[in-house]
Amino acid sequence: MAGRRGALIVLEGVDRAGKSTQGRQLVAALCAAGHRAELLRFPERSTEIGKLLSSYLEKKSELEDHSVHLLFSANRWEHVPSMKEKLSQGVTLVVDRYAFSGVAFTSAKKNFSLDWCKQPDVGLPQPDLILFLQLGLADAATRGEFGRERYEDRAFQERALQSFQQLMGDSTLNWKVVDASRSIEAVHEEIRALSEDAIRSAAQRPLGVLWK
Numbered sequence: 001m002a003g004r005r006g007a008l009i010v011l012e013g014v015d016r017a018g019k020s021t022q023g024r025q026l027v028a029a030l031c032a033a034g035h036r037a038e039l040l041r042f043p044e045r046s047t048e049i050g051k052l053l054s055s056y057l058e059k060k061s062e063l064e065d066h067s068v069h070l071l072f073s074a075n076r077w078e079h080v081p082s083m084k085e086k087l088s089q090g091v092t093l094v095v096d097r098y099a100f101s102g103v104a105f106t107s108a109k110k111n112f113s114l115d116w117c118k119q120p121d122v123g124l125p126q127p128d129l130i131l132f133l134q135l136g137l138a139d140a141a142t143r144g145e146f147g148r149e150r151y152e153d154r155a156f157q158e159r160a161l162q163s164f165q166q167l168m169g170d171s172t173l174n175w176k177v178v179d180a181s182r183s184i185e186a187v188h189e190e191i192r193a194l195s196e197d198a199i200r201s202a203a204q205r206p207l208g209v210l211w212k
């Protein structure tokens, strides 16, 4: 299948919805089925920008709100060349959080419009599939206490969820809402089938440009 590009598949959802669990299982299942697939996550904490973000999230440092929003976006942009390269080589990328988390979290802060928050990410590679792992905040709470990182509180998560819902109203993007309250295996099976479809259709058309 020379020349076939890989699919860009994004996992989004509130904290503890199962994004990381599902991302790992999805990549393993796709590889076992003979696809080339790799897992990415944002923020990617290993780069210089990623280290600033990690320290901010761990509350070891303070950063101005606009400035940190732009750094989260820059952390995605710094990976765009390698993402495009891999996709064009036929590797499917499964991404644990992307621009949608970036927008949902900053717009949950006071005095940030959704539109302003989206601008820095305009032009990123557009996902072929965005899986929104839907889980009520009460159900998420049964999966363990919040950690000590920034943004891990109920009222903030509530506002972020409202922003996610606004973003999901954009019918130019291929959002699929997945009921994440079911067993890991049931969620995995649905996500795997949706991803196989996305890989098939991505091969037929060029990679899109986000929010343009």
Ligand SMILES: Nc1ncnc2c1ncn2[C@@H]1O[C@H](COP(=O)(O)OP(=O)(O)OP(=O)(O)O)[C@@H](O)[C@H]1O
Residues within 6 Å of the ligand: 013, 014, 015, 016, 017, 018, 019, 020, 021, 022, 143, 144, 180, 181, 182, 183, 184, 185, 187
């Ligand atoms: N379907 C499920 N049913 C019950 N527990 C689950 C399910 N999926 C994941 N979990 C558990 O919930 C916890 C959170 O899962 P995970 O880390 O995958 O979520 P996440 O969306 O990546 O969270 P975060 O946003 O904090 O990174 C883990 O302990 C995981 O084992």
Ligand SMILES: [Mg+2]
Residues within 6 Å of the ligand: 019, 020, 021, 096
């Ligand atoms: Mg996670």
